Amino acid sequence: MADYSIWVVEYARVVEFAQGILKYGDWNTGTRVAPYCYAVLKGEGHVAVVDTGYNHVELGEVLAQSYGVSDWQPPEVVLKRIGVDPAEVDTMILTHNHFDHAGGVEFFPNAHVYFQARELSKYMWAAGLPDRLQWITTATDPDLMLWLVNRMKQGRLTLLEEEAEVLPGVRCVPAHDTHTAGSQYVTIENERDGRWLLAGDNAYVYENFLGPDGRFTPIGLVFGSVERCVLTMEDMWQYVGQDVSRIVPFHEEKLWERFPTRRFDDSLRVAELSLAAGEQSRVAEPAAVAG
Amino acid sequence: MSTAAADVSGRELHDLYTRSKALTAAAAAALVLDADAGDLAVEARRLLDDSLAARRRATGLVPQLSACVDAARDLRGLLDRARLGRASEADVDRARASHRRLRREVWQVLPCEYVPCCAAGHAHHDR
Numbered sequence: 001m002a003d004y005s006i007w008v009v010e011y012a013r014v015v016e017f018a019q020g021i022l023k024y025g026d027w028n029t030g031t032r033v034a035p036y037c038y039a040v041l042k043g044e045g046h047v048a049v050v051d052t053g054y055n056h057v058e059l060g061e062v063l064a065q066s067y068g069v070s071d072w073q074p075p076e077v078v079l080k081r082i083g084v085d086p087a088e089v090d091t092m093i094l095t096h097n098h099f100d101h102a103g104g105v106e107f108f109p110n111a112h113v114y115f116q117a118r119e120l121s122k123y124m125w126a127a128g129l130p131d132r133l134q135w136i137t138t139a140t141d142p143d144l145m146l147w148l149v150n151r152m153k154q155g156r157l158t159l160l161e162e163e164a165e166v167l168p169g170v171r172c173v174p175a176h177d178t179h180t181a182g183s184q185y186v187t188i189e190n191e192r193d194g195r196w197l198l199a200g201d202n203a204y205v206y207e208n209f210l211g212p213d214g215r216f217t218p219i220g221l222v223f224g225s226v227e228r229c230v231l232t233m234e235d236m237w238q239y240v241g242q243d244v245s246r247i248v249p250f251h252e253e254k255l256w257e258r259f260p261t262r263r264f265d266d267s268l269r270v271a272e273l274s275l276a277a278g279e280q281s282r283v284a285e286p287a288a289v290a291g
Numbered sequence: 292m293s294t295a296a297a298d299v300s301g302r303e304l305h306d307l308y309t310r311s312k313a314l315t316a317a318a319a320a321a322l323v324l325d326a327d328a329g330d331l332a333v334e335a336r337r338l339l340d341d342s343l344a345a346r347r348r349a350t351g352l353v354p355q356l357s358a359c360v361d362a363a364r365d366l367r368g369l370l371d372r373a374r375l376g377r378a379s380e381a382d383v384d385r386a387r388a389s390h391r392r393l394r395r396e397v398w399q400v401l402p403c404e405y406v407p408c409c410a411a412g413h414a415h416h417d418r
Contacts, residue, residue, distance in 0.1 A: 066403050121324060124320035127317035137313065142315035154380075
């Protein structure tokens with residue numbers, strides 16, 4: 001069994017995110033804050049990121065103006081808060097190919113990438129469809145896919161087709177035909193504090209699992225099958241022993257209430273989910289300097 | 292530039308961009324998956340021809356249509372070299388750079404398609 005520190009770092013946010021996207025059926029119920037986050041694992045001699053954020057220089061101005069993405073910071077800033085240099089990251093797991101998860105890949109020059117083969121092959125199929133069907137590829141970024149070509153040429157890309165352990169105790173689990181065609185989520189088995197699950201966009205918020213009637217309510221933005229989404233949520237739920245606090249949705253504002261969190265001067269936050277033996281806390285406020 | 296001419300070019304630009312984006316994604320996927328990209332190379336040549344024709348006829352949107360031409364040309368070059376087993380990282384980087392430039396130029400005049408409509412608060416008349 002392994003021992004990882006786990007942090008969720010906020011790199012941007014959407015202040016007015018439609019609730020109907022976050023939770024199926026919440027139409028016409030207004031908006032809420034949706035953080036944009038990725039996760040960092042450190043342990044067993046590795047530093048890994050699960051998702052990467054996006055490149056504001058390439059995409060940010062348009063997104064900021066059109067959709068209200070604000071407060072973006074690059075990995076060199078947000079990772080410094082947990083004592084990590086992006087160049088130290090040796091492992092990158094991409095949950096799916098949407099700009100806000102896979103758009104920051106080139107900030108991590110030394111990472112070996114793990115990605116679902118289906119997330120590529122399905123878009124190769126979709127590209128051959130007529131224009132009227134191209135909604136399927138709405139948020140897909142061809143730029144990332146070209147970047148992957150060179151990573152493959154460099155021998156630093158592993159395409160997955162089934163569940164796989166990519167680091168000791170860290171597994172990529174396919175969630176095909178859910179939020180996207182080739183989505184995956186990530187599980188971590190920590191000897192010290194048990195199981196964690198990084199959901200990608202297979203859940204946006206805790207409420208997806210915690211309906212008032214005890215029923216799951218899937219996310220509202222599904223490029224695959226809603227049925228597959230619900231059944232994947234059940235797999236996730238069972239993996240964590242029905243303890244929702246062990247599931248980490250990357251767009252959940254309540255993360256900051258549930259875990260020790262530090263808010264930085266730029267208003268972005270870091271949540272510390274788990275701290276490996278010997279690792280110092282990165283969310284404790286610095287001690288005041290004696291005058 | 293008349294309104295009618297601008298409308299026609301805008302529609303053509305949308306179509307060319309959509310084709311370029313889909314073809315770029317498909318080409319990249321084919322290269323990673325080591326799949327046959329012969330049909331994609333043919334389509335890239337067709338896209339280049341159509342982009343050149345649109346730029347010749349255009350009375351507006353010249354930067355955007357020029358970016359379409361460059362993106363199609365670089366993608367065609369990548370696919371042609373890949374078919375010969377000679378695609379280099381520089382070829383890929385060139386195709387990436389021209390795709391990025393095309394995206395930037397298109398988003399100057401057309402709505403960004405990355406986020407579904409109404410995923411965040413906005414006014415439709417602004418889009």
